[in-house]
Amino acid sequence: xxxxxxxxxxxxxxxxxxxxxxxxxxxxxxxxxxxxxxxxxxxxxxxxxxxxxxxxxxxxxxxxxxxxxxxxxxxxxxxxxxxxxxxxxxxxxxxxxxxxxxxxxxxxxxxxxxxxxxxxxxxxxxxxxxxxxxxxxxxxxxxxxxxxxxxxxxxxxxxxxxxxxxxxxxxxxxxxxxxxxxxxxxxxxxxxxxxxxxxxxxxxxxxxxxxxxxxxxxxxxxxxxxxxxxxxxxxxxxxxxxxxxxxxxxxxxxxxxxxxxxxxxxxxxxxxxxxxxxxxxxxxxxxxxxxxxxxxxxxxxxxxxxxxxxxxxxxxxxxxxxxxxxxxxxxxxxxxxxxxxxxxxxxxxxxxxxx
Numbered sequence: 001x002x003x004x005x006x007x008x009x010x011x012x013x014x015x016x017x018x019x020x021x022x023x024x025x026x027x028x029x030x031x032x033x034x035x036x037x038x039x040x041x042x043x044x045x046x047x048x049x050x051x052x053x054x055x056x057x058x059x060x061x062x063x064x065x066x067x068x069x070x071x072x073x074x075x076x077x078x079x080x081x082x083x084x085x086x087x088x089x090x091x092x093x094x095x096x097x098x099x100x101x102x103x104x105x106x107x108x109x110x111x112x113x114x115x116x117x118x119x120x121x122x123x124x125x126x127x128x129x130x131x132x133x134x135x136x137x138x139x140x141x142x143x144x145x146x147x148x149x150x151x152x153x154x155x156x157x158x159x160x161x162x163x164x165x166x167x168x169x170x171x172x173x174x175x176x177x178x179x180x181x182x183x184x185x186x187x188x189x190x191x192x193x194x195x196x197x198x199x200x201x202x203x204x205x206x207x208x209x210x211x212x213x214x215x216x217x218x219x220x221x222x223x224x225x226x227x228x229x230x231x232x233x234x235x236x237x238x239x240x241x242x243x244x245x246x247x248x249x250x251x252x253x254x255x256x257x258x259x260x261x262x263x264x265x266x267x268x269x270x271x272x273x274x275x276x277x278x279x280x281x282x283x284x285x286x287x288x289x290x291x292x293x294x295x296x297x298x299x300x301x302x303x304x305x306x307x308x309x310x311x312x313x314x315x316x317x318x319x320x321x322x323x324x325x326x327x328x329x330x331x332x333x334x335x336x337x338x339x340x341x342x343x344x345x346x347x348x349x350x351x352x353x354x355x
Contacts, residue, residue: 045092047099048110053178056166062175063089064183065098065108072184074355075107076215077171078343079194079201082241084115086159090195094336097343104351107185111175113159114167116237116244119194119201120260122165126248128154133161153243160244167201172209191354193217193277193346195339196305200225200262203276207265210272215353217277219342220305220334223262223312231257233304266315269323275353276324277346280309281332289333298333305334325349 048063067074078091089110091097101108116126127133133155159165171192179185192202192213199221206216225234231252238244250256258264269276283303289295306328316324327345332338 043093043096044088045096045098047102048092051178051182053170053175055170055174057163057170060170060175061112063092063110063112064179065102065110067105067107068102069105071105071355072107073186073189074105074351075109075179075185076101076191076193076350076354077109077111077175077202079111079119079171079192079198080114081194081196081198082116082237084113084117086113086115088112090336095340095343097340100344100347104347106191106351106354109175109179111171114165115159115242116197117160117165117167118197118249118260119167119171119205120165120249120256121168122160122249123251123254123256124248125164126161126244128245131155133157154239154245156243158242165249168205168208171205172212176212186355188212189214189354191215191217191350193219193343193350194221195219196221196301196334199223200260203262203269203278204260204265206274206276207262207268207272208259210268210274213274215275215277215350216269217342217346217350218262218279218309219339220280220302220309221262221278222305222308223278224308224315225261226258226263227308227311230308263312263315266312266319266321270316270319270321273323275349277327277349278309278312278324279327279329279342279346280306281329281338282306283333284331285333286331286337288337289335294335295333298335301334302332302338 045065048065051062051064052059053062078089078097080090084090085093089112091110098108176185176187176190180187188211190213192205193199193216194202199218200223202216203218203221203223206213222230224230231246235246238246250260281302283299283306285295285299289298313326327342
């Protein structure tokens with residue numbers, strides 16, 4: 001029987017909602033690549049300055065922590081994970097690294113927001129089946145997206161849904177220019193580092209903008225996203241972390257997918273002689289990681305990051321790279337205590353290679 005266009009559309013919508021509901025139930029049970037397994041402390045640091053930048057995405061906030069000696073030449077950007085919130089960076093919420101970095105006379109910039117963005121320029125606002133996002137906060141939740149499943153948020157409003165994410169443009173052009181104009185910050189020989197999604201982005205940003213970034217660090221990053229199965233893992237992760245569609249970021253055949261893969265960017269990172277700090281832990285819990293569901297998830301996530309990071313290490317070695325420091329701790333899961341420790345271990349190397 002031939003269906004009318006209206007009947008076909010109605011059945012298609014029912015299939016889509018059934019598939020969405022089924023996936024949401026699955027995601028409630030398993031959380032993938034979501035950047036931040038530990039419970040948030042919501043620790044606001046009064047030493048930070050709010051810097052608002054009018055960007056192609058609208059007004060975007062960053063938190064800035066000034067170097068102890070007041071210099072403007074030593075600057076590092078700290079990128080968040082896939083559950084990035086709209087009020088504060090996870091680096092401020094869950095760590096005290098800003099205090100230590102500023103003691104080393106480094107200005108720390110923490111961009112706020114970018115949930116599930118991979119800090120790249122998307123092709124379109126995040127939608128599913130071409131259906132515009134429905135009711136919800138236009139700016140997203142400041143805390144609700146930081147925990148729990150986003151599987152039921154696939155049709156809700158939020159950052160990157162009513163507009164197109166343009167995070168690469170923001171981080172590489174708009175934010176540095178604003179910091180130069182407002183605070184006098186240098187726009188060359190900056191550093192950039194991040195965890196999980198942010199670690200992947202740090203390396204690809206450095207590859208694309210060598211004059212801007214002389215140093216890049218990745219903790220528990222997904223550095224081989226074109227490997228078999230990785231795109232679908234990221235698909236599920238984005239749905240879980242706010243209800244985002246990876247196809248809105250880049251289609252599978254889009255050259256952009258390769259452009260944001262650190263594994264593919266390896267030759268450029270070597271040619272640029274960018275100093276890199278790359279780490280992933282074993283996935284074995286430390287004494288402070290209690291026996292919880294979060295710990296089990298964190299173990300699995302870190303194991304996946306370790307496989308990706310080791311693949312990147314082999315790739316760089318085959319190309320003769322001499323510009324990378326690798327750190328593979330014997331214990332550590334996909335959680336903030338691991339990343340905070342890495343940031344402090346990286347600090348001397350960062351200090352020697354920026355400004």
